[in-house]
Amino acid sequence: MPIEIKMPALSPTMEEGTLAKWLVKEGDEVKSGDIMAEIETDKATMEFEAVDEGRIAKIMVAEGTDGVKVGAVIALLEGEDEESAPQPAATKEGAPAAAPADADHGKPADAAVAREEKPATPAPAPAPAPAAAHQDGERVKASPLARRIAADKGVDLSGVTGSGPNGRIVKADVEKAQPGAAAPAATAAAAPAEAPAVAAAPKPAQVPDIPHETTKLSNMRKTIARRLTESKQQVPHIYLTVDVQLDKLLKLRGELNAGLEARGVKLSVNDLLIKALAVSLIQVPKCNVMFTPDQLVSFHRADISVAVSTPEGLITPVITEADSASLSSISTRMKDLAARARDKKLKPEEFTGGTASLSNMGMFGIKQFEAVINPPQGMILAIGAGDKRPWVMPDGSLGVASIMSATGSFDHRAIDGADGAQLMQAFKTLVENPLSMLA
CATH class of the missing domain: 4.10.320.10 (E3-binding domain)
Incomplete structure (x- = not known):
């Protein structure tokens, strides 16, 4: 009997995917470990390996097909010990069609088919x-x-x-x-139960009669739209902003880069901010949390999800153990993860599971913004551009300093405003005295 090859769940959030490309064709022999197809998930394009050995008897889903549900049959594999006789036609879901009835019983195949289809036709019933x-x-x-x-x-x-x-x-x-x-x-009684479904499926907007072009939404863009909508609808955000002086951090970065030049490592400001956020979360553990319907999860290390812009949308590769990692390790890993994120080559474990997020739009000249929390995380830090501003110096004199604005978005179900304020204060202190986060 043919083995059903089903659409795999290649990431924790994957519910459906696009069968981007078949790397085998009907009649090909495959063995365990052979790459059979490329599948586009909600975050990346990944290779799908064969688990069993045999011959590709039939490809059920053509390449380029969107919206293939996880668990749907995409191909049939014929084992080596099976006869190569034609297989019964498969339904769209991959199940064999009803076989003709036994002639000895005198019942035509049509009757068997009718019996199979009969349950699908609802019989007249009393009033609902x-x-x-x-x-x-x-x-x-x-x-x-x-x-x-x-x-x-x-x-x-x-x-x-x-x-x-x-x-x-x-x-x-x-x-x-x-x-x-x-x-x-x-x-009226049914309305509350139906409201979420109505909100989740709004009517398409009327496109005005203006010259335009349309682009099909990728799985990644659909997932971003769904998750951000859920976050803003379900997570009560609270926003806290601080202005941070960068001069000491910029000076330390220059000194460290001079020492790391021989190793081919060049630290970015973002690398140091990742470290500062991670250490802040350890210092203020009430913010290093995740909210669930029946419990509050507190983490003992800080894994920072870092927003990376790609042609198809935003993805958040994770720097694990950022609180204890060296700056050179954070920098090297961040460059590698960002490059593979843009090529859609990240593994699922590389973009899931962070305890908090950081989004930096300073390179675009954005002075301040409020980021949307990435559920189920409890907070995200939004970094604005550093620029020269009038600043009151420690001795009370008025001078000019490099200042940036940082805004924390906190899930108010899990994190109180006072705890969020302590985190922002800890972050400001670490950035303005950067040697302390290296100790």
């Missing part, structure tokens, strides 16, 4: 449950004929006004009613 009673629990008064006609027409009797004795619904009342009619009370 909501139609059997009013919202207050009182049974709807209707004649048997009226009930039968209502079931055939799909009319909700709870929304029909009866003209018979004592308000009894009769044939004429049902024939006047519109199919699907429902009582206002029942509609």
